[in-house]
Amino acid sequence: MNEYVLGVDLGTSAVKVSAMNRDGEIVAQQSYDYPLIQSRPGYSEQNPEDWVSGTTVAIVRLILNDHIKPAEIAGISFSGQMHGLVLLDENNQVLRPAILWNDTRTTKQCEEITAKLGDEFIDITKNKPLEGFTLPKMLWVKENEPSIWAKAKTFLLPKDYVRYRMTGQLGMDYSDATGTVLLDVKAGQWSQAICDAFDIPMSMCPPLMRSIDSAGKISDSYAIFSGLDTHTEVFGGAADNAAGAVGAGILSPNMVLSSIGTSGVVLKYEEDPTVDYHGVLQFEDHAIPDSYYSMGVTLAAGYSLNWFKRTFAQDESFNDMVASAGKSTVGANGLLYTPYIVGERAPYADADIRGSFTGVDGTHQKSDFVRAVLEGIIFSFRDIMDIYDEHNGDFDTVVAIGGGAKSELWLQIQADIFNKKVVSLTNEQGPGMGAAMMAAVGLGWFKDFQECAEKFVHFGKAYLPNPENAKKYEQLHKIYAQVYEQTKGISEQLLDYRRAND
Numbered sequence: 400m401n402e403y404v405l406g407v408d409l410g411t412s413a414v415k416v417s418a419m420n421r422d423g424e425i426v427a428q429q430s431y432d433y434p435l436i437q438s439r440p441g442y443s444e445q446n447p448e449d450w451v452s453g454t455t456v457a458i459v460r461l462i463l464n465d466h467i468k469p470a471e472i473a474g475i476s477f478s479g480q481m482h483g484l485v486l487l488d489e490n491n492q493v494l495r496p497a498i499l500w501n502d503t504r505t506t507k508q509c510e511e512i513t514a515k516l517g518d519e520f521i522d523i524t525k526n527k528p529l530e531g532f533t534l535p536k537m538l539w540v541k542e543n544e545p546s547i548w549a550k551a552k553t554f555l556l557p558k559d560y561v562r563y564r565m566t567g568q569l570g571m572d573y574s575d576a577t578g579t580v581l582l583d584v585k586a587g588q589w590s591q592a593i594c595d596a597f598d599i600p601m602s603m604c605p606p607l608m609r610s611i612d613s614a615g616k617i618s619d620s621y622a623i624f625s626g627l628d629t630h631t632e633v634f635g636g637a638a639d640n641a642a643g644a645v646g647a648g649i650l651s652p653n654m655v656l657s658s659i660g661t662s663g664v665v666l667k668y669e670e671d672p673t674v675d676y677h678g679v680l681q682f683e684d685h686a687i688p689d690s691y692y693s694m695g696v697t698l699a700a701g702y703s704l705n706w707f708k709r710t711f712a713q714d715e716s717f718n719d720m721v722a723s724a725g726k727s728t729v730g731a732n733g734l735l736y737t738p739y740i741v742g743e744r745a746p747y748a749d750a751d752i753r754g755s756f757t758g759v760d761g762t763h764q765k766s767d768f769v770r771a772v773l774e775g776i777i778f779s780f781r782d783i784m785d786i787y788d789e790h791n792g793d794f795d796t797v798v799a800i801g802g803g804a805k806s807e808l809w810l811q812i813q814a815d816i817f818n819k820k821v822v823s824l825t826n827e828q829g830p831g832m833g834a835a836m837m838a839a840v841g842l843g844w845f846k847d848f849q850e851c852a853e854k855f856v857h858f859g860k861a862y863l864p865n866p867e868n869a870k871k872y873e874q875l876h877k878i879y880a881q882v883y884e885q886t887k888g889i890s891e892q893l894l895d896y897r898r899a900n901d
């Protein structure tokens with residue numbers, strides 16, 4: 400009998416479910432899109448029911464269209480978009496749409512957290528309170544929707560809600576729990592001090608589990624709903640970036656991950672939990688037991704490109720639009736783009752900054768604009784690489800994943816801007832692969848992630864930096880790095896104008 404694991408990658412734009420065999424081969428894959436609700440500037444929400452139905456449709460299609468037999472699915476695990484707040488009442492019913500990682504309405508609550516706990520907050524959580532994280536979202540609901548808050552009995556993150564609907568068991572894994580900024584990272588427990596400071600009952604925090612721990616089996620009701628079998632074991636899973644790192648084989652400190660999804664992430668495996676990035680980078684528990692990772696997040700990476708296409712290139716295919724950047728030059732003929740179009744997280748934690756094109760010239764063509772967008776996103780990644788260099792982060796290889804890694808041109812731009820070797824994966828499945836690997840390790844198919852990676856992770860083509868281009872990009876990055884400070888005040892004034900005229 401064949402045996403499979405399912406990796407559920409619960410992203411921001413879609414859920415992708417991959418079925419993998421014991422040899423780490425993807426035997427089938429299905430995905431389902433769901434909408435983002437953006438009712439006001441800075442707001443970003445999703446309906447948790449859309450995640451459940453999307454995941455279920457993808458699983459049903461694996462069973463019906465791809466003929467994966469339910470009895471052959473040994474385990475399921477998850478990669479989840481991080482930080483999104485799902486509030487449940489006493490009957491575990493969803494109380495309001497989930498407030499997502501890219502929702503930036505909580506600047507006031509972040510300031511309150513800093514004013515109350517200052518550096519103690521960073522000591523406990525290893526992170527600064529930033530708009531995207533879960534605790535500020537909870538405080539926002541408490542302040543702005545008191546009747547909903549009064550009914551809230553539990554909070555979960557996106558993939559935890561889907562797991563709950565599959566098993567009937569509430570839980571959250573450590574890697575995602577770090578991203579709530581309610582976890583005492585050293586103690587590996589929910590922080591009593593933070594809950595007390597903000598009057599959050601500890602009972603709202605779900606039981607903690609490891610990514611490779613079993614949450615139970617598929618419940619009778621979900622088996623009827625989805626066609627799955629009740630013998631299938633459901634594992635904790637991880638935050639999408641932890642899962643992406645596992646799926647990309649980032650299992651040692653000499654490799655760095657570069658991920659272009661809706662957001663962009665530069666991530667490093669960390670052995671030393673005392674390394675101090677002063678909260679400029681996020682510091683999280685890894686999916687690999689007893690290890691950590693740090694990362695810097697560009698809020699609008701792939702999102703920048705989607706925005707550009709939607710606004711200026713609707714009639715072109717994605718591939719054609721991205722390929723057109725090849726008609727431009729290194730440095731887009733002197734055009735610079737900063738990707739701060741929904742605010743930024745790292746290295747500038749600033750919800751009010753906005754993006755810019757600088758150097759627009761009468762001779763510029765659309766291809767220059769596309770190139771500038773591709774380059775601007777990678778310049779923002781380079782900002783994070785420079786922080787690692789400052790902390791002697793000795794790494795020689797960058798593994799590129801996410802939808803952005805589909806473009807060879809963009810992979811070469813990454814190699815040239817980072818001035819490092821960039822490697823792609825033969826089957827670009829970063830987070831979904833990591834999720835499946837968690838089920839495979841949880842089931843005991845492999846003794847650890849290292850052994851599993853030998854079977855599941857395959858590096859593809861390597862992109863080496865072109866020295867001439869790297870030199871030009873070095874110069875351009877220095878110019879790019881000035882744009883944030885120069886446009887900060889202007890962005891604030893324009894946002895005030897928008898708010899006043901909304």
Ligand SMILES: Nc1ncnc2c1ncn2[C@@H]1O[C@H](COP(=O)(O)OP(=O)(O)O)[C@@H](O)[C@H]1O
Pocket residue numbers: 410411412413659660661662700701702704705717718721801802803804805806809
């Ligand atoms: N052919 C392509 N070339 C380069 N980038 C692409 C291509 N297709 C999609 N993308 C980028 O990949 C992003 C989606 O990546 P994905 O990893 O699927 O995101 P998420 O998990 O956030 O939904 C899109 O925002 C888009 O900008």
Ligand SMILES: O=C(CO)[C@@H](O)[C@H](O)COP(=O)(O)O
Pocket residue numbers: 410411412479480481482500501531578639640660661662663664681696
């Ligand atoms: O907020 C973060 C990480 O802190 C994001 O990385 C989200 O986890 C969403 O990821 P994608 O949908 O872009 O993969």
